[in-house]
Amino acid sequence: MTSPSASRREFLLTATGCVAHVLLNAACAPRHTRARWTMPLNPTVTTMPFARLDAVATNAWAVVSTPLGGDRTTFANGGIIAGRTGVVVIEGFYREAGAQWLAQQARALTGRWPTHVVVSHYHVDHASGVGGYALDGARPQLHVTEETRAAALGGTPVAPARSEALSRAFADVVLTRTTGETRLDLGDRTVTLEPVRGHTASDLVVHEHDAALTYSGDLVWNGMFPNYVDARPRALHANVNRLVALVSKRHLLVPGHGAVADLAAMTRYRGLLDSLEQAARTGFAAGRSPQETAAAYVVPLSLGDWMASKTSIERAMGAWWRELGTP
Numbered sequence: 001m002t003s004p005s006a007s008r009r010e011f012l013l014t015a016t017g018c019v020a021h022v023l024l025n026a027a028c029a030p031r032h033t034r035a036r037w038t039m040p041l042n043p044t045v046t047t048m049p050f051a052r053l054d055a056v057a058t059n060a061w062a063v064v065s066t067p068l069g070g071d072r073t074t075f076a077n078g079g080i081i082a083g084r085t086g087v088v089v090i091e092g093f094y095r096e097a098g099a100q101w102l103a104q105q106a107r108a109l110t111g112r113w114p115t116h117v118v119v120s121h122y123h124v125d126h127a128s129g130v131g132g133y134a135l136d137g138a139r140p141q142l143h144v145t146e147e148t149r150a151a152a153l154g155g156t157p158v159a160p161a162r163s164e165a166l167s168r169a170f171a172d173v174v175l176t177r178t179t180g181e182t183r184l185d186l187g188d189r190t191v192t193l194e195p196v197r198g199h200t201a202s203d204l205v206v207h208e209h210d211a212a213l214t215y216s217g218d219l220v221w222n223g224m225f226p227n228y229v230d231a232r233p234r235a236l237h238a239n240v241n242r243l244v245a246l247v248s249k250r251h252l253l254v255p256g257h258g259a260v261a262d263l264a265a266m267t268r269y270r271g272l273l274d275s276l277e278q279a280a281r282t283g284f285a286a287g288r289s290p291q292e293t294a295a296a297y298v299v300p301l302s303l304g305d306w307m308a309s310k311t312s313i314e315r316a317m318g319a320w321w322r323e324l325g326t327p
């Protein structure tokens with residue numbers, strides 16, 4: 001039986017999406033590992049206490065959030081892709097001030113307010129600030145999966161406190177296709193939204209294929225152990241393999257958390273998922289519990305520095321046990 005404190009802890013982790021997960025993983029990491037977590041790979045356009053905006057392709061930028069300093073205006077990564085007739089921004093962020101900041105950056109860099117907003121999944125750090133884009137009369141189209149809309153309108157776990165702006169934003173959304181791609185035509189370029197599974201049941205991956213650029217949401221974590229709170233490990237693995245294949249064809253990948261990922265970073269991430277799967281399958285086959293297996297698991301040294309708390313590893317093993325126990 002789960003103890004009251006353990007179930008309360010689990011509730012908080014679920015209810016706050018990836019916020020508590022990030023803080024927990026970072027809490028036990030050495031200072032140099034925390035400092036290296038969000039190192040720039042590309043030229044930086046602007047730096048705020050909570051995030052950086054890096055140029056990742058022509059008229060395309062990555063938001064790399066830096067929440068370990070304590071400012072959580074944004075908490076997850078995101079971005080801007082600008083075309084001749086429209087501007088796509090990626091993620092709704094933790095606070096409305098985060099979305100407002102990105103809208104203002106889009107306006108300063110491209111001369112126009114965002115015309116489209118894509119939210120990669122329903123966790124609070126990606127979705128709850130989305131009402132902030134309604135600035136100065138702007139009404140960008142919000143693109144989400146049905147699962148994200150249902151979670152938002154159901155009130156959980158999208159928002160810690162429901163705001164009128166959030167309800168308004170989610171009341172009028174454009175649902176993405178449930179299978180196959182949704183294409184957003186920006187005049188001189190096309191942005192593709194791909195519904196996938198793995199981190200949650202609501203995931204959307206954003207591609208700009210001509211610019212060799214992908215925004216993965218929380219399917220990919222760079223330098224920090226991924227959050228399995230709502231994960232389907234097999235689907236996660238399969239989709240990460242496809243993303244590694246894209247990056248190996250020179251795509252640059254903006255993960256949900258951590259620095260922009262190149263092929264070396266993606267190879268380490270896949271190595272982490274592989275080693276976790278192997279430990280889970282071995283422990284499951286030997287009749288051990290997820291807790292025992294997690295306690296014995298260490299991230300292989302060859303995979304470099306990963307911020308990984310005991311709780312995160314236990315949760316990942318729990319997710320594997322649920323799948324391995326279901327044929």
Ligand SMILES: [Zn+2]
Nearest residue numbers: 017018123218
């Ligand atoms: Zn998440």
